Amino acid sequence: MAGAPDPQRRSERARVAILDAALSLCRETGFSALTIEGIAERAGVSKKTIYRWWPSKGTVLLDAVTELAGRTALFPDTGDFERDMNTQVNIVVGLYSPQDTSPVAALVAEGQLDAALAASIREQVIAPSIAGFEERMRSAQRVGELPGSADPAVALDLFYGPLYHRLALRLGLPDEEEIRVRIAHVMAALRATA
């Protein structure tokens, strides 16, 4: 028998619908054309409902991207660090593709013009992702795939740098083979200079 509507479950349904609407609209129209009104219409809720939880479209998108990144960009550990780095960097490049309509690319670009938004992105998305990388790298060092003296901060800049170089200057995101070659270089560097 159907009980009374559960307000908590209804509210979670609305939250998920709003985050999904923000992501799909951003992919269709790009960030600059995204509006709270459009998100509300797509999600089937009122603008008031959105403003009750989020002050701006940037913060809606941040929460949507946080869940997306948390679901998809986890660090694999198959016991082969170089293969796992390839898997993970390809997933991250996928999150930024295509650059013109990727909600993640839009959020990161906005963060470069807005220090407060950037701080939230760092805290919610980037810091957990860096922690995941460092844990995976330490496990590679423990089993001897990388020298114990290799510096995770240097490795992080070199493994992910090529992606952000291409993204910032719009030089075209790296494909799977380009990623493979760059990661092989970084592995050689970490082994040679440690």
Next chain:
Amino acid sequence: MAGAPDPQRRSERARVAILDAALSLCRETGFSALTIEGIAERAGVSKKTIYRWWPSKGTVLLDAVTELAGRTALFPDTGDFERDMNTQVNIVVGLYSPQDTSPVAALVAEGQLDAALAASIREQVIAPSIAGFEERMRSAQRVGELPGSADPAVALDLFYGPLYHRLALRLGLPDEEEIRVRIAHVMAALRATA
């Protein structure tokens, strides 16, 4: 004896004053607070003069940054490639510092949200800079500082990647010592994997 005012010289003076005003105002207020009106006032010209040459504040800033980068970011060639890379990357990091008020950082962030502006940045600023890097790297390969088989496209992504990784995610720009360590890693990678 003073001749009649030279319209060509006066117009060049106005152009230089406008570009200088755009750079200094952007450093003081950041890109979002920059206006054509503010630039005109600082340069001592009318808004009409600016709009005669540039359609928007983004295009004024692009020309200002193009001249700035052309003056300061030329590739040195002292015969020591690794030292020259350190010099050049430090100059480029300087152009992006401090990130919040750097006209170059603002322009590159805007380019990530505006494909047409990004294409102009690539053509006016980035392409000549990449050509300078490739020429310097080929000269290092000719004298045997790097193996002839090292790929300039891979080297470019790895030498400049750390800067753009820090910039995009606002992780703090690398200092001189951090740049030195990363460049040493890339040199080792190019020698080990060629």
